[in-house]
Amino acid sequence: MKHFFVVIFLSGSLLCASNSFAEIVVTKVEGTVAYRDGNKWSPLKEKMKLPEGVKVSTGANSYAVISLNSINHTVKVEPLTMIQIFSKETKSETDTHIGLKRGQITANVPRDEKVKTIFKVSTPVATSSVRGTEERITYGNRSGMTVEVLRGSIEATNRLGRGNLISGRQKFVQMSNSANSGNILSSVRSITIVSVNGYGLISEETATSQYSGGDQTGSPDGDTGAFFNNIQRNSTVSVNIVWPW
Amino acid sequence: MVNGGYMFKKIIFAMFLLLMPAILFSQEINQIEWLSQLDSKAIATFGDGKKLFYMTFPEFSEKHKASPMDELNKYSDNSPLTRGMIAAIIARELNLKGSFLYILTGWERYACRACIAEGIMNSDSSENDPISGPELLDIMIQAKNAKGRN
Numbered sequence: 001m002k003h004f005f006v007v008i009f010l011s012g013s014l015l016c017a018s019n020s021f022a023e024i025v026v027t028k029v030e031g032t033v034a035y036r037d038g039n040k041w042s043p044l045k046e047k048m049k050l051p052e053g054v055k056v057s058t059g060a061n062s063y064a065v066i067s068l069n070s071i072n073h074t075v076k077v078e079p080l081t082m083i084q085i086f087s088k089e090t091k092s093e094t095d096t097h098i099g100l101k102r103g104q105i106t107a108n109v110p111r112d113e114k115v116k117t118i119f120k121v122s123t124p125v126a127t128s129s130v131r132g133t134e135e136r137i138t139y140g141n142r143s144g145m146t147v148e149v150l151r152g153s154i155e156a157t158n159r160l161g162r163g164n165l166i167s168g169r170q171k172f173v174q175m176s177n178s179a180n181s182g183n184i185l186s187s188v189r190s191i192t193i194v195s196v197n198g199y200g201l202i203s204e205e206t207a208t209s210q211y212s213g214g215d216q217t218g219s220p221d222g223d224t225g226a227f228f229n230n231i232q233r234n235s236t237v238s239v240n241i242v243w244p245w
Numbered sequence: 246m247v248n249g250g251y252m253f254k255k256i257i258f259a260m261f262l263l264l265m266p267a268i269l270f271s272q273e274i275n276q277i278e279w280l281s282q283l284d285s286k287a288i289a290t291f292g293d294g295k296k297l298f299y300m301t302f303p304e305f306s307e308k309h310k311a312s313p314m315d316e317l318n319k320y321s322d323n324s325p326l327t328r329g330m331i332a333a334i335i336a337r338e339l340n341l342k343g344s345f346l347y348i349l350t351g352w353e354r355y356a357c358r359a360c361i362a363e364g365i366m367n368s369d370s371s372e373n374d375p376i377s378g379p380e381l382l383d384i385m386i387q388a389k390n391a392k393g394r395n
Contacts, residue, residue, distance in 0.1 A: 034277040041277045059276045060300035060385075080280065080301070080386050102284065102382055104390075138390075140383025142367055177369075208346065 022069035022089035022096070024050040031062025033077070050085070057082045058103070069094050071112050073119060078104040092116060099123075104138040106150070126158040126174040126181070144175040156181070276300070286378030292322030294331045294381060298338075301385050302392070305338050326381065329353030329372030332360045335388050339363075360384075363391045 026048045034041040036055035044056065044064055056077055058064060064077045069089045073096060077083055081103025087096045093116040098105065100123045109119045109130045119130040123139040133152025139145045147156050149166050156172035157163035158181055166172050173182035283293055295317055299306045317334060324330075336347060336356035343362025347355035353372045360366040365387040376384070 032273045032276050034274060041274050041281070043273050057277050057280065059273070059280065060297070061303065078386075079389065080382055082281075082284070102379060103386055138386070140386060141377065141379035142383050143387060175367075 020089060021052045022087040022094065023067075024052070024054065024069075024085055024087055025067045026050065026064060027067050027074070028063075028065040030064070031079075032059030033057070033062050033064040034059075052088075053084060053086055055082065055084045068096050071115055072108075072110060073117075074108045076106040076108075078106065081105060094118065096120070097122065100137060100139045100145075102139060102141065104136065106134070106136045108134045109152075111152075125176050126156055126172070128154050128156040128172070130154050141176065144173060144178075146174075147172040280382070283378040284382060288375045289326040289378045289381045290322060291320045291324040291326050291330055293378065294326045294334065295322070297381060297385050298331075298334055301389055302338065325375045327353075327372060328357055328366060328370060328374050328376055331376065331381065331384060332356040332366065332372065335360055335365060335384070339388065339392055341391075360388075363387075365391050 026044055026046055029044055029046050033044040034057050035044050035050060036042075036057075041057065050056075050066070056064060056066070058077050058079055058081050060079055062079055065074055066077065066085070067074050068085065068087045071089075071094060073087075073094065075083070075085075075098060082101040083103075083105060084099040084101070085096075086098075087094070089095070092114070095118045098107070098121045100121055105121070107119065107121060107130060109117065111117075111133075117130075121128045121130070121135075121137050123137075123145045125139070126145045128135065128137060128145075128147045130152075133154055134150040135152075135154050136148045136150060137145065145156075147154060147166060148171050149168065153165060153167035154172075155163055155165050156174070158174045162180060164170075164172055164181060171182075175182065279296075283289065283297070286293070320330060330353065333351075333353045333356040335341070336344075336359040337351075341356075341359040341363055342348060343360075344355045344358035346352075347359040349355075357366060357372040361368045365384060
């Protein structure tokens with residue numbers, strides 16, 4: 001009989017451990033931050049323990065840092081953001097899902113070799129999976145989802161299952177109205193590739209001259225023909241390539 | 246009688262101290278409730294745009310008390326908010342230089358171009374398009390990020 005109770009106790013403990021909710025604790029609050037408590041919003045305070053599936057919303061110029069489990073996975077909820085948190089943990093596994101409705105979060109997921117880590121951030125357009133890293137995720141109704149990797153690597157997958165492995169200065173951008181995600185090097189490309197319009201003009205000046213007839217080129221007799229001819233000519237460009245970056 | 250008056254003042258002060266956290270608490274929650282309502286609005290109003298702008302950039306609120314900004318008094322608060330209206334406010338206050346024509350004219354059309362150049366807005370619609378509450382929130386988050394970058 002004594003052994004029977006020991007077995008019941010041990011199996012009960014194991015069952016509880018395998019499905020236990022992680023402790024979601026608020027570590028820092030700045031400004032106006034609230035959590036959804038039933039049908040109403042209540043202010044969020046430091047050291048507060050939050051239930052599974054809690055919704056957190058931040059006001060303007062406010063943020064909160066929330067610890068998601070015992071191995072110090074944290075999320076910083078930036079201003080004007082709304083998220084929902086699901087976090088479970090056992091001794092050998094952590095399973096965290098964050099639903100990002102709007103705004104921006106910074107997730108910090110330190111690697112622990114002994115613990116299998118599942119850390120996903122979902123938006124209506126895509127999901128990012130983190131493995132030992134730090135990432136910043138932004139989602140907006142119009143701008144879509146952007147994932148920037150601050151440290152380590154992540155995998156981002158859109159609704160159609162098309163995924164990208166992102167690291168370094170690559171950026172995952174998934175627009176709300178597009179089937180494919182953007183070029184992962186778009187942010188790097190925008191600062192390395194420069195459009196050249198000839199005679200040192202920027203693209204807007206070229207567009208203006210085409211619109212207004214080139215008067216601003218200062219031609220004394222109002223002749224605009226030479227200017228338009230020159231737009232299409234070749235330009236000399238100096239390129240410096242530094243490698244590795 | 247003098248003691249009675251003194252006691253009365255003391256009671257009022259104690260009540261004020263007791264109610265202070267409740268007042269602050271309700272103000273905080275009001276902001277979150279308002280953001281939540283804005284998030285479900287199909288078309289935001291000019292008043293919403295102004296309110297969110299001042300919430301996000303409180304430093305301009307003080308500045309505008311001294312010298313009111315034209316763009317913020319151009320329309321009534323109930324007017325449906327367009328991309329051009331909010332772009333004009335953001336481009337002016339954040340001193341965006343992304344559009345040469347905006348610097349020349351200050352028009353809403355080119356204010357949108359300046360916001361697109363900074364990544365605050367997308368280039369897939371015009372300055373006359375009305376914007377929804379979630380879009381307004383999105384634009385303001387991007388504007389805050391752009392200000393941080395500059």
